[in-house]
Amino acid sequence: xxxxxxxxxxxxxxxxxKSEEAKLKARYPNLGNKPGGSDLLRKRLQKGQKYFDSGDxxxxxxxxxxxxxxxxxxxEKTEITGDHIPTPQDLPQRKPSLxxxxxxx
Amino acid sequence: MSGSGxxxxxxxxxxxxxxxxxxxxxxxxxxxxxxxxGELLATGDKGGRVVIFQQEIENKNQPQFRSEYNVYxxxxxxxxxxxxxxxxxxxxxxxxxxxxxxxNAAQFLLSTNDKTIKLWKISERDKRPEGYNLKEEDGRYKDxxxxxxxxxxxxIPMDLMVEAxxxxxxxxxxxYHINSIxxxxxxxxxxxxxDLRINLWNLEITDRSFNIVDIKPANMEELTEVIxxxxxxxxxxxxxxxxxxxxxxxxxxxxxSALCDRHxxxxxxxxxxxxxxxxxxxxSSISDVKxxxxxxxxxxxxxxxxxxxxxxxENRPVExxxxxxxxxxxxxxxxxxxxxxxxxxxCWNGNDSVVMTGSYNNFFRxxxxxxxxxxxLEASRENSKPMQVLKTRKVCAGGKRKKDEISVxxxxxxxxxxxxxxxxxxxxxxxxTTHNLYIFQDKVN
Numbered sequence: 047x048x049x050x051x052x053x054x055x056x057x058x059x060x061x062x063x064k065s066e067e068a069k070l071k072a073r074y075p076n077l078g079n080k081p082g083g084s085d086l087l088r089k090r091l092q093k094g095q096k097y098f099d100s101g102d103x104x105x106x107x108x109x110x111x112x113x114x115x116x117x118x119x120x121x122e123k124t125e126i127t128g129d130h131i132p133t134p135q136d137l138p139q140r141k142p143s144l145x146x147x148x149x150x151x
Numbered sequence: 152m153s154g155s156g157x158x159x160x161x162x163x164x165x166x167x168x169x170x171x172x173x174x175x176x177x178x179x180x181x182x183x184x185x186x187x188x189g190e191l192l193a194t195g196d197k198g199g200r201v202v203i204f205q206q207e208i209e210n211k212n213q214p215q216f217r218s219e220y221n222v223y224x225x226x227x228x229x230x231x232x233x234x235x236x237x238x239x240x241x242x243x244x245x246x247x248x249x250x251x252x253x254x255n256a257a258q259f260l261l262s263t264n265d266k267t268i269k270l271w272k273i274s275e276r277d278k279r280p281e282g283y284n285l286k287e288e289d290g291r292y293k294d295x296x297x298x299x300x301x302x303x304x305x306x307i308p309m310d311l312m313v314e315a316x317x318x319x320x321x322x323x324x325x326x327y328h329i330n331s332i333x334x335x336x337x338x339x340x341x342x343x344x345x346d347l348r349i350n351l352w353n354l355e356i357t358d359r360s361f362n363i364v365d366i367k368p369a370n371m372e373e374l375t376e377v378i379x380x381x382x383x384x385x386x387x388x389x390x391x392x393x394x395x396x397x398x399x400x401x402x403x404x405x406x407x408s409a410l411c412d413r414h415x416x417x418x419x420x421x422x423x424x425x426x427x428x429x430x431x432x433x434x435s436s437i438s439d440v441k442x443x444x445x446x447x448x449x450x451x452x453x454x455x456x457x458x459x460x461x462x463x464x465e466n467r468p469v470e471x472x473x474x475x476x477x478x479x480x481x482x483x484x485x486x487x488x489x490x491x492x493x494x495x496x497x498c499w500n501g502n503d504s505v506v507m508t509g510s511y512n513n514f515f516r517x518x519x520x521x522x523x524x525x526x527x528l529e530a531s532r533e534n535s536k537p538m539q540v541l542k543t544r545k546v547c548a549g550g551k552r553k554k555d556e557i558s559v560x561x562x563x564x565x566x567x568x569x570x571x572x573x574x575x576x577x578x579x580x581x582x583x584t585t586h587n588l589y590i591f592q593d594k595v596n
Contacts, residue, residue: 061428063428065480066480067428067429067482069483070429073483086433087375087376088371088374090346091346094240096239097240100235104233107231147200147225148169149178149180149194150202150222150225
């Protein structure tokens with residue numbers, strides 16, 4: 047019993063990477079054996095949030111901008127996106143003015 | 152005065168940006184770059200904005216000069232777009248800025264987001280015309296019947312105005328996300344690299360670009376590596392390098408063929424197969440590659456180390472510096488919180504004697520190649536009194552922690568320094584934390 051504990055400690059000192067790997071495999075037993083393989087790379091190639099269409103995208107953007115501006119839209123304005131088909135009246139009439147970088151402040 | 156290895160003592164000079172609480176995601180700094188003389192310093196952020204600072208020097212003629220970087224120009228370079236075909240957002244985040252060498256009174260830089268590169272002209276206006284014949288001073292047209300004489304308009308001085316205007320937009324050439332741009336020493340062309348392809352552009356022509364590297368496999372299931380960075384040789388206009396997610400660097404010669412899929416040189420350090428683990432490939436992925444100013448060496452940054460390669464030796468680097476080796480025993484958590492995928496950049500000083508790169512906890516590291524010394528410094532608001540000398544920091548990997556040391560478990564992994572830049576001639580450095588830009592100066596300077 048003692049012998050195997052000593053071996054464990056020695057292993058960790060010789061190869062911390064392998065013991066970290068063992069830790070990871072213990073937490074995620076379904077982890078594939080090809081870490082740098084195509085799954086990881088393909089996830090990397092397609093980064094970014096997918097939207098249903100450009101209407102959904104513009105509604106989401108409008109919602110974020112309304113949250114950031116202190117003078118928020120009237121309470122009865124719909125907050126949820128993707129829940130209804132947007133009509134031209136729902137979309138912002140014009141782009142809000144751009145905020146300058148704080149590095150230039 | 153110029154960047155010698157010597158005994159560098161770094162002092163705080165300036166910090167730009169908001170104090171911690173008042174920050175938005177758009178303020179995250181995504182790139183930092185000095186121009187070729189060091190007079191201008193550009194930053195790009197996640198919100199697609201570029202801020203350019205200009206150096207003002209006191210006591211210019213004395214050996215111990217003080218310099219300050221003040222805002223020169225700021226503009227919105229890129230805006231968010233929507234890719235209709237893929238239903239994906241195209242982020243406005245500026246991935247890279249590269250300056251063109253100055254040829255006339257105006258300054259030019261290239262800035263890029265994931266898909267589009269833009270050439271910006273930054274010019275000064277300090278005179279305006281006055282005394283038009285047909286218009287009043289406020290621009291309204293005069294009554295033609297009231298004009299009785301003829302005069303020549305004159306140029307009168309005005310307050311300096313710095314204008315930025317987009318001169319070229321290089322779009323629609325990249326299916327994947329652009330990670331690098333690099334201006335060629337021929338002053339005519341530049342390259343842009345995405346995950347799978349590298350394109351060559353002429354700075355004057357926006358509707359055409361040549362594909363010079365294509366590593367996309369016919370079957371995407373067979374994809375094993377992606378391009379992570381690319382750069383032109385600083386002196387040889389036919390040579391460029393690109394690095395991969397597998398830790399290799401390929402040097403290509405554009406004279407050899409139009410499509411440089413076959414490399415002229417392949418730089419790869421052999422790996423001991425018995426040491427291989429799940430993390431090996433991920434941490435060997437190269438996040439940045441930079442040629443030395445003299446063009447004889449190149450530096451690569453992978454997750455844990457910085458390597459210097461002699462261009463004449465492909466089988467191993469000539470120097471390897473450990474940035475934060477103590478993280479090797481934390482790889483499991485770093486994988487879980489995605490930090491293992493952080494892309495750190497690296498840079499050379501003006502005479503290639505010292506290299507610098509960032510780390511976590513707002514630490515950054517310098518390696519003096521000649522003196523075989525390394526230093527860990529911290530960019531923090533606590534050490535920001537004017538000309539305050541920075542104390543070196545030390546991380547305690549395990550065992551008993553000495554006073555003034557910080558233990559690995561106390562490191563803040565949200566405070567990462569990914570982008571740093573070194574003035575091309577002097578010992579002045581720009582270090583970007585998440586939302587702030589720090590400028591440090593060597594005391595001797």
